[in-house]
Structure formats: C-alpha cells, structure tokens
Amino acid sequence: MADKQIKYAVTLYSMSCEYFTGKYNLEECLKAVAEMGYKGIELVAAQMIPEYPNPSREWMDEFVALLKRYQLEPICYSAYIDMGIRSDRDLNEEEIFQCTLNDMMYASYMGFPIVRTQHAITPKIFEQMVPYARKFNVKLTIELHRPHTPSVPVWQEYMRIMDKHGTENLGIVPDFSIFQRTPHKLYLELAIKQGARKPVLEAACRIFEEGAEVEATIGKLDSLSEFEIVTIKDIYSNFYSNSADVEEMRTLLKYTPYIHGKFYYLEEDQDDTCVPFHKLLPLIKEEGYSGYISSEYEGHHFSTEVSSAEQLHRLIKMENRILYGV
C-alpha cells in the first residue's frame, strides 16, 4: 500500500563536518542532499541559523526560497532546551516556555510540520504548548535520545499527555541511539589514536558481550592505563548498558511521526554493527509505520576524514535492502 510506505528524510546535521569546515555552505548542503535524492529536510536551528536563537524574517524567507530552488520540503525544525546556558541557574519555566513558543512560530512560518524539542521541556510545559501547536499547525515532538530510554519515568508522563490530547499535534521522535550496541569503527579508531591499545579494547568488548559488568571487566584485564580504564567505562555506558530493547520501539510507534535513523559508520553493503537497523526496520514496517525515517549521520563526532555523502549513500542502500530487498 503506497500510503503505508515509510518516507525518507535527512537531517542537515548529517553534513556537520562539511558545514563546520566551510567545505559546504547551507545552500551546498541542500544541493548535496537533493542530489542524493532526498526530499524531506530537517534543520538543526542552533547549527545553521546565524541569528540563532531568533532568525530574522529575511533569513527565513531566504531559507524557504532555497528549499524551493532544490525542490526540497521542510519536515522537521530541531529545537533545543538549552537548560544549562546560565552559570548561576538552569532555565526557568517562563524561559523554557518562551524559547519553545518562538521555535514553534519560526517552524510554522517556514512551513515545517514538525518541531523537535528535547526531554527537558518538562511534562507541565509540554502540555501548556498544546493549544499553540494547534494554533500554529505544527506537531511538537520530543526526541527520545540516549542516555534516556522509554523506561525513564518522565516518558510515561509524556505518553499520558499524548494519550489525553491526541497525537495530531504532539509526538515522540525516537533516536536510534537508544538501541545502539557494540562500539562502532570510528569510536574505536579514535580511542586507539588517543592512546588506548587495540587488543585491550577488543578484549574488553568480548567480556562485555558475555554479559560482564564494568568493574568485573576492568578487573579481568591487566595493567590498564588510566585512559584505557576511562575508555572501557565509556564503552560500557555507551554500548553495553542503558540500551533500550528493540521491542520497545513498538510502544513508541503509536506516538511517532519521525524517527532519527542515527548511525556512525557503515561499511559498503553491510549491516550496521552498532545500531540494529536490521532488527528495527522490519519491526517498524511490520507495525505499518508510515512516518519519516531521517538519515542522521553522526560519525563527525569521531572523525572529520569520512565523507558524509558516501555514508548517507550507504545508509539508503542498506535501508532499501532491509526494507524492500532491493
């Protein structure tokens, strides 16, 4: 059924490295993703809006014109709850409310149907935003990102609010990082470059695979450097603990219009060894999901040497292979 087809989108965040280094400006990022065949766009406001947090009408008009030029469609405006910007205290309720309201207005003006905010919005303010989301005709969604999982208590509250008010204007954006397991190639290469020994990290991963906890694993390895201990603890917390079970995705889908297809590195024609796309994609297809899955390349946190375009190309190939056998 055509109307049950999963739709692809891309976050411009995937081009972080090219954009940061000045290889591509905003227009060149848009051109690059249009050439890859993407239609739907996610903009990370804090990344690409020079006047952030308050884009001018001129900037927004120009952005909309650029999207038209490359026949792209605005899908998701990514907003932040920057709770910790002040040195003396966290943001208060009035400030969280105001920045969220602003972001929803900018998104609405530019034609983004989805606004992605963050967990720190609080259930109280999230619920306060409901009439504004209706008025502005946007869907206010909260990203469920690592280290959170659906079992963190606040998410039960968010889901209750969505059950009460419906999902026409509210939603969850699951980020696939919540399901990640086993460190990816770029993580290990960077840790080795920074001074950890490869056989030590490989041995630690093997022990973690058998279900061992972090202290027990460190105890089994001899003469670790301080950096290796820090790295092994980091590997444990990022890849061998605190991950959601793939089956938990089923519960989330009811609230989900947009998914962050987070990944860090893909080999040509192979499945992802870190983020379990091969389990997640068949599951969301089986559930009849017809929202977006956004390609979110995040290897740039670990290396500036990898081509984002090539990684996005490999991702789409992998997704098509898993979803449609092509």
Place this chain on the structure above:
Amino acid sequence: MAGFQAFADYIICEKPIENVVVNGQAVGYEFEIKYPSYRGTYVSCIEKLEIAVDGREIDPKDLRFCLNHKEFLFAQIPELYSEYWFIHDNAVIRVFQEDGLAKDRDHEVSVRIVHRIPYTGYFGDYLVLDSANTKKLQVL
C-alpha cells in the same frame, strides 16, 4: 574520552596574528578562534578559556574576547548568556602586550576551552568538554 572532540583541531583559525596599533605604537595583538562543535553555543557556557603564546600563559586581565561586534573582559564570560557564538563567526582574542608580537618569526598559540554542553543534563549533570588546540601562526 573518545568523541565530541573531532573539531578541536579547528579552534585556532589559520590566519595570521595581527598587531593592534594605536597612534603608531603596537599595544597588543589579536587572532581568531572558532567554537569547536557542530552547533553554536552561548558564551556563558565557556567555563574556562586559557590562552598561551610561545609557552607563556597570558593573564586573563590582559585578554579580551570579541564577538558579535562587541568586546568583553574574560571576567564577563560567565554572564554572557545572551551572546550566541555561531559556528561560522570567529571570535577575536585580543592580547594586550606592549609592542605586540615580533614579525620575524612564527609564534606558537595554544587555546584551551572548557565548555558546558547546555542541553545534556539528562540525569542532572551537564557534559563538560575540555578542548585544546595549538598552532604556529605568522604575524601579519
């Protein structure tokens, strides 16, 4: 810790140092730095900003942080929660030093930025990154 540091190599911009000249006399020098992240930040998120030139740590009293067409004392940095540092806007670090820097050789500049990531308080604490970069720069 691995990750989130890939952009630290870009902190110091590859542009020559310029002496700051007043009435024909060099009173200091300046160079440009970038915020080392995929997104910009509020200047108040900088918890430490340390500058060393030719191996000598510069006294913060001799330093100014210039951004968004404004010039700030280093002591003001924690209060600048309305100043956004966009990733393509280079900040200028101005160093007050009589006679500026000699042009006959390159100078080694080191910058350390300890910065709070303001949206990371998932379970209370914010992620604080310690990013450093050293480069040899010419004087224009």
